Amino acid sequence: MRETDSRRGGPAGQQGMRWANLGLVLGEIASGPRSRAEVAAATGLTRTAVSSLVDELLTAGLLTESGPAVPSGRVGRPGTALALNPEGPCGLGAEIGVEHLAVCLVDLRGEVRGGQRMEICNRDRESAAVLADLAELLRATADGTALRPAGLRLAVPGLVGGADGIVERAANLGWTGVPAVAELRLALRAAGAGELAGLPIEADNEANLGGLAELWFGGRCGDFVHLSAEAGIGAAIVLGGRLLSGARGFAGELGHVPVRPDGPKCACGARGCLEQYAGQAAVLRAAGLDGVRGDWVALLAERAAAGDPAVLTALTVVGSALGIAAAGAVNLLDPAELVLGGGYAELARWLLPPMRAELANRLTVRPWSDDWLAASGLGRRGPLLGAAAGVVRAIIADPGRFATESAWQAIGAPGL
Template identity: 60%
Template sequence: MRRQNLALVMAAVADAGPLSRAAVAGRTGLTRAAVSSLVDELMTAGLVAERGPAPSGRVGRPGSALGPDPAGPAGLGLEVGVRHLAACLVDLTGTVRATARADHAPQDRDPADVLRQLADMAQELMDSHPSPTAGAALAVPGLVTPDGVVAHAPNLGWRQVPAAALLAERLPGVPLTVDNEANLGAQAERWLGTGCADAVHVSAEAGIGAALLVGGRLFRGVRGFAGELGHVPVHPDGEPCACGSRGCLERYAGAAAVVRAAGLREPAGDRVADLARRAARGEEPVLAALERAGVALGTALAGVVNLVDPAAVVLGGAYAELGDWLLPGMRREIRARVAVRPWDPGALTVSALGRRGPVLGAAMLTVRGVIEDPARYASAVAAR
């Protein structure tokens, strides 16, 4: 019971704070005496801090405002992208405290070397930040098993890579989770973006993934591999795909496909940024290629909308930078193909988090774990 009450108080302070002890009691239904005892326990664990007087609108001395302790434990977010590595630390308030990013070409390197470099980046961040690290999560663009093995990440060239075990060797004592980047991007959108609890989040760069939030929880499928939107066929007799099928969405809306359709050479740097610059200049072949990609995305997503009836569809990842040119075709196709049920075109939006979504979601996964079960964190600290 005490564990549940600690979580109730922590969630109230984190999600609605700053609040006085009396306000926390009102929100949770607990007595003021119980709240005071629980708050003392959370403060001792370094999870809650006083932030000055709390406005009450009443005559008399105001109580102290309580909020998550910004000097408390931080969440470490890690990401292996197709062309970059990223790491960040996020505190209990959801504030990003430190970031690091490096370009890389994973196809030309051993996965263990890539993860060693990422772990070194993470260690430098932790060394520079005084707060303890409560845990870490790694975002990867591929299929991940529950034990942290990257079963298949085609755009990285990875198969059966024990990512969690390799990282644990370099980051001893830091609890680790590995998940698909679209899943973590969707959770970042839930916690730091729109806040929508029932949504489809599309995350795209080289490949195209999706995540489905239902009641604020991820729908993962039987084996945890749900969300492979990039391999939904939009032209069943279309172009052959590397997955062995034909007409997959990635062959029409992946970044490489857009570059190819625009008649461009593969740029040496960031292909999405290059496409955005060219589109902003009004280059007709690029605009036509993005229109084609938007139509393909809309065709695939219309099926998703018809099947699961989400409140929102969010375009995230690198493709958020191309939203101005992708959304018109997407909206047109969804409107035309979702004809038997109401659909608000405004429900299709672009994430403000953009490319930062997966690494932020990875860091917030730990932060939310502490907020939702502070007793577990306090016990782990006491056991060290």
């Protein structure tokens, strides 16, 4: 079978093969410090080839030499251990929430190295104003670190179409057809952060990024559905260790699955959607807390723990509605696990029992266990962590492309 260079669509050239081998070497070292000899043994490359590739990765600032390697049972002097460079390029993540903005930095090892958060209501605000505030947070975060951001990924609570980063619809923000990536570049330049505006920038749905964070950091298997719930409700579908985005990138809109077709009208225009029973507005209204601002998830948890009957009843309704929708997802996709994430992970004590009851009542023709439904340990951190870590993982998977883009950025090439 002939290898092909996917960047050019033809037979793999020398550069394509070298880029692939750079990724092979860096991916091996990403799993833990390795000597050159250990990398050669694990990858099947010659020691000479590995040394050349390692030199290139060291020059690009992706690796560091961290002292003698741990003895591996081989005879002879131990080699030098190679590890991901904690002071190398980093991933910059940003999140637009209905009631907050947030930014974080993640280094090559996947560790959070900084960030900022602003509590602000973004519902029905003009996108330009929201992105201007976000640009200021990004600039301040980048100015406060010695790390070099290599890319920026934006988490948005809505449908994000394709590589152009257009938010087709974000009902809870009141946005339709917003070119978020292009507007963010303009906002960054206006904020005096032109170097950030020149980075590769992508946008994705917050639930998708939360699901990827669960895959990378949550210790999950490669087959699960991640239910992400705060102001709205979404889902990330991970099958075979890969995110299932759908033909147009809109898979996982669980919040707009009807759980009661004759129910109240939703902001999307349909009736009886899950969000009308389990979204922020619905649960606060049912709990007698309509209009509450600030950390409403923490408030619900506090009231529920104190035995507030209205809150406990509201959370039971939310859990039942989530269970109805989740049962449909299980029957359709057959995931190994369901994971309750986002803010609702903090309400798992009250939400999981009614969810499990609905799942048990509805999944009667197939195997199902209560243990296959669990709460995320990442909770509300998931989307932002997934955004920043996605940049880093792209570098590790394709370091040759990173080195090339970095060279172009160094001479001020536009459009990257």
